[in-house]
Amino acid sequence: MIKINRKPVPGYVNFDFDNIKFGQTMADHMFVADYEDGVWKNIRIEPYGPITFNPAMMALHYGQAIFEGMKATKTYDGVPVIFRPEEHAKRFNNSARRMAMPEFPEDLFVEAVKTLVAVDNEWIPKGDDAALYIRPFMIATDEQLGVRTSDKYKMMIICAPAGQYYSKPVKLLAESFYTRAAMGGIGYVKAAGNYAASLLPAIEAKKKGYDQVLWLDAREHKYVQEVGTMNIFFVIDGVVITPSTEEKTILKGITRDSIITILRDKGYQVVERKLSIDEVRQAHKDGTLSEIFGSGTAAVVSLVSDLSYKDEIYHLDGEYKIATLVKKEINMIRQGLKEDKFNWLYPAVIDNDVTV
Numbered sequence: 449m450i451k452i453n454r455k456p457v458p459g460y461v462n463f464d465f466d467n468i469k470f471g472q473t474m475a476d477h478m479f480v481a482d483y484e485d486g487v488w489k490n491i492r493i494e495p496y497g498p499i500t501f502n503p504a505m506m507a508l509h510y511g512q513a514i515f516e517g518m519k520a521t522k523t524y525d526g527v528p529v530i531f532r533p534e535e536h537a538k539r540f541n542n543s544a545r546r547m548a549m550p551e552f553p554e555d556l557f558v559e560a561v562k563t564l565v566a567v568d569n570e571w572i573p574k575g576d577d578a579a580l581y582i583r584p585f586m587i588a589t590d591e592q593l594g595v596r597t598s599d600k601y602k603m604m605i606i607c608a609p610a611g612q613y614y615s616k617p618v619k620l621l622a623e624s625f626y627t628r629a630a631m632g633g634i635g636y637v638k639a640a641g642n643y644a645a646s647l648l649p650a651i652e653a654k655k656k657g658y659d660q661v662l663w664l665d666a667r668e669h670k671y672v673q674e675v676g677t678m679n680i681f682f683v684i685d686g687v688v689i690t691p692s693t694e695e696k697t698i699l700k701g702i703t704r705d706s707i708i709t710i711l712r713d714k715g716y717q718v719v720e721r722k723l724s725i726d727e728v729r730q731a732h733k734d735g736t737l738s739e740i741f742g743s744g745t746a747a748v749v750s751l752v753s754d755l756s757y758k759d760e761i762y763h764l765d766g767e768y769k770i771a772t773l774v775k776k777e778i779n780m781i782r783q784g785l786k787e788d789k790f791n792w793l794y795p796a797v798i799d800n801d802v803t804v
């Protein structure tokens with residue numbers, strides 16, 4: 449059971465929903481659970497606010513820190529819904545296992561997300577791709593130096609309103625020096641350190657005029673992996689191709705899975721396989737490369753206008769028929785305007801409301 453301690457005066461009343469700066473204002477409440485003596489305890493929702501920690505807290509030193517990112521929206525008739533929370537729960541535990549952290553019960557994860565969103569449902573902004581961004585995370589909280597797994601952890605969920613996402617097509621730089629993930633590493637999980645390691649290459653790519661890095665494999669710098677916080681799709685000769693996740697070097701995006709499911713359902717040929725940057729270059733030369741797009745919770749779909757590799761730039765300015773179609777489809781499902789035939793929406797309602 450989740451104990452709920454509500455904030456006496458909610459903050460959404462004074463929040464300017466027409467000028468949302470993503471990630472700067474948090475919703476009123478947060479979910480917190482503590483792991484001690486092998487069990488999750490003190491399961492609660494309380495007013496959002498600072499937490500105290502000891503400078504020797506292990507997450508700060510040895511990086512046992514994982515997170516998730518998902519969204520809640522309101523359907524056209526006002527029902528708060530969360531997009532595929534069970535999949536995020538599973539991925540959270542996948543990350544936990546790889547980082548030698550305790551798993552968080554998946555039904556409790558979903559219950560926590562749905563209760564928190566129900567409590568803070570007034571924070572869900574309205575509009576086509578506006579949403580409440582939900583950030584579950586877990587950190588090691590033992591207070592001791594020395595490299596080992598922590599015995600204590602904190603699992604928390606915070607939420608932040610995200611406004612309309614006016615995404616202009618992005619320019620990608622295929623990175624031929626830095627790498628993001630090698631086989632046997634942690635590239636397939638949402639470990640905080642993955643993002644820290646991507647910052648310097650991203651800064652350097654920005655200086656060269658690119659929005660984000662397209663990662664290539666660590667061994668040969670030959671095969672395409674993913675982009676910043678997105679998976680990547682290519683349409684070549686009408687076939688939709690996305691790098692396979694078999695080698696465990698790519699985060700298995702939930703939007704990626706949704707796109708594959710929708711497109712296959714509509715009769716498109718979608719292939720998950722190794723794709724070399726040379727094949728992309730050749731397809732661009734032959735005129736068979738019609739679309740490149742990224743997929744992720746943040747923008748759903750981001751069109752790619754330019755891809756640079758070594759000294760070449762592959763420019764695309766087609767219709768982006770497939771990218772536009774899937775983005776619209778996902779947004780319509782989230783707004784309840786299209787049948788949710790894959791059961792992706794999870795209504796945010798409170799089952800056990802204990803106000804203390």
Ligand SMILES: Cc1ncc(COP(=O)(O)O)c(C=O)c1O
Binds near residue numbers: 517676743
């Ligand atoms: C590295 C990385 N790849 C891909 C994605 C896209 O995943 P999803 O569609 O689940 O948001 C994300 C975002 O979570 C990410 O951080």
